Amino acid sequence: MTASPAAGSAAEPKGLAPRRLAWQVLQAVAAGAYADGALERELGRTPLAPADRGLATELAYGAIRQRRLLDAWLDQLGKVPAERQPPKLRWLLHIGLYQLLASDRVPPSAAVSTTVELAKRGGLARLAPVANGLLRAFLRRQEAGDTLPLTPEAAADPATNLGVRQSLPPWLAAELLQWLPPERAEAFGRACNTPPSLDLRVNRLRSTPADVCAALAAVGVEAIPIDGLSAGLTLTGRSGDLSRLPGFVEGHWCVQDRAAQRIAPLLAPQPGERILDACAAPGGKSTHLAELMGDQGTVLALDRGEARLRRVSRNAERLGLQCITVQHADATTLPHEQPELLASFDRILVDAPCSGLGTLARHADARWRIDPASIDELVLLQRRLLDGLLPLLKPQGRLVYATCTVHPRENSQLIEAVVAAQPHLQITESWQLWPGDLAGGGDGFYAAVLERTD
Numbered sequence: 001m002t003a004s005p006a007a008g009s010a011a012e013p014k015g016l017a018p019r020r021l022a023w024q025v026l027q028a029v030a031a032g033a034y035a036d037g038a039l040e041r042e043l044g045r046t047p048l049a050p051a052d053r054g055l056a057t058e059l060a061y062g063a064i065r066q067r068r069l070l071d072a073w074l075d076q077l078g079k080v081p082a083e084r085q086p087p088k089l090r091w092l093l094h095i096g097l098y099q100l101l102a103s104d105r106v107p108p109s110a111a112v113s114t115t116v117e118l119a120k121r122g123g124l125a126r127l128a129p130v131a132n133g134l135l136r137a138f139l140r141r142q143e144a145g146d147t148l149p150l151t152p153e154a155a156a157d158p159a160t161n162l163g164v165r166q167s168l169p170p171w172l173a174a175e176l177l178q179w180l181p182p183e184r185a186e187a188f189g190r191a192c193n194t195p196p197s198l199d200l201r202v203n204r205l206r207s208t209p210a211d212v213c214a215a216l217a218a219v220g221v222e223a224i225p226i227d228g229l230s231a232g233l234t235l236t237g238r239s240g241d242l243s244r245l246p247g248f249v250e251g252h253w254c255v256q257d258r259a260a261q262r263i264a265p266l267l268a269p270q271p272g273e274r275i276l277d278a279c280a281a282p283g284g285k286s287t288h289l290a291e292l293m294g295d296q297g298t299v300l301a302l303d304r305g306e307a308r309l310r311r312v313s314r315n316a317e318r319l320g321l322q323c324i325t326v327q328h329a330d331a332t333t334l335p336h337e338q339p340e341l342l343a344s345f346d347r348i349l350v351d352a353p354c355s356g357l358g359t360l361a362r363h364a365d366a367r368w369r370i371d372p373a374s375i376d377e378l379v380l381l382q383r384r385l386l387d388g389l390l391p392l393l394k395p396q397g398r399l400v401y402a403t404c405t406v407h408p409r410e411n412s413q414l415i416e417a418v419v420a421a422q423p424h425l426q427i428t429e430s431w432q433l434w435p436g437d438l439a440g441g442g443d444g445f446y447a448a449v450l451e452r453t454d
């Protein structure tokens with residue numbers, strides 16, 4: 001590993017390196033990078049102690065999630081609105097303000113002094129007094145009990161109020177208030193700003209939850225069972241690089257969110273059956289299906305993303321599963337390309353590409369990427385997937401449609417429209433889990449179980 005110039009020198013004050021790293025991540029995300037990729041890249045080239053890696057991660061993800069709230073504070077405190085600030089200064093102020101607002105492990109004096117020091121050393125020396133003044137002005141407002149950076153008129157608008165406090169894009173805050181009562185919309189926002197849980201699924205063909213807990217405890221990592229999930233465990237503290245934990249290489253467990261673990265069992269897959277997982281990569285649910293079938297039968301794991309599909313093969317191999325066959329294909333055109341597959345599957349899973357509004361806590365920058373136009377496109381693709389895949393189901397067969405979003409157009413409205421257009425199809429179960437619904441964490445997920453009645 002080589003240290004980048006950004007990693008700092010021995011002479012620099014303590015605590016600058018993780019904050020500089022977080023600042024670089026914010027700049028990279030503003031330039032179009034994905035937050036997790038940018039963070040991984042910066043962590044890869046900056047040697048940091050584990051505690052500093054944790055701090056850099058918390059600051060980068062936290063400040064990205066809270067972008068709208070932080071901008072609203074800058075708008076109130078500065079002479080120049082956030083969007084017109086020099087971008088480098090805007091993102092540095094976000095790191096400083098985020099520590100004052102949300103971090104319970106950074107003393108305010110350290111948040112201010114490190115921000116000013118970074119400005120001086122990071123090409124913003126002339127603006128260091130501006131950073132100092134803005135952060136101190138924020139502290140005075142905070143001490144005076146001021147928690148909402150809005151004018152009284154703006155604060156009176158429910159969507160603006162919710163959107164700024166919970167740092168949600170305006171369109172999403174407005175839609176949430178149409179879908180949910182105010183207190184549940186608030187809970188959604190809180191869940192989206194809480195670091196996600198880290199959940200494991202034990203491979204019951206190779207181990208047991210008790211054995212996995214014991215092996216992890218032996219290296220100082222605590223894992224506890226998740227209520228209602230027979231193979232689910234959650235890690236309670238920091239765990240470092242998961243692939244180095246005992247049992248990972250041996251395929252005793254994999255990482256899978258607790259809500260995602262509820263999807264494969266809805267298919268009730270039986271040993272010996274033929275199952276299609278039409279949107280399979282990276283294989284979280286294909287491998288779960290194979291485990292539930294005792295690795296007896298066939299899981300055809302199909303995906304349009306060739307590189308992502310290779311991850312299905314790697315995961316299946318690590319978990320020791322033989323019954324998964326991978327295929328690179330477009331699921332919307334399968335009946336035309338491979339007519340021999342018509343009416344050939346006992347069960348089909350459509351874990352559809354979606355807006356991911358149920359995973360905003362996990363993907364810090366996602367809320368700033370998604371917009372209503374992209375949802376329009378996704379709904380069309382989801383409809384084409386369902387229309388293309390239903391003919392592949394055997395009579396009496398079962399199809400499960402799932403997404404990790406909460407948008408009704410991608411979920412209940414779409415399923416109702418599909419069922420209305422098909423004479424021999426009925427919904428036997430459907431539910432929407434919102435982020436924050438499950439105790440201890442969990443993504444938002446939608447699932448509908450459809451059965452052919454002919």
Ligand SMILES: C[S@@+](CC[C@H](N)C(=O)[O-])C[C@H]1O[C@@H](n2cnc3c(N)ncnc32)[C@H](O)[C@@H]1O
Binds near residue numbers: 282286329331352354
């Ligand atoms: C939500 S992800 C699937 C996650 C996966 N089921 C798991 O549990 O690990 C959706 C997947 O759909 C794939 N996809 C999108 N459009 C597709 C299409 N037309 N045909 C097949 N796969 C598609 C994407 O490449 C992506 O891997």
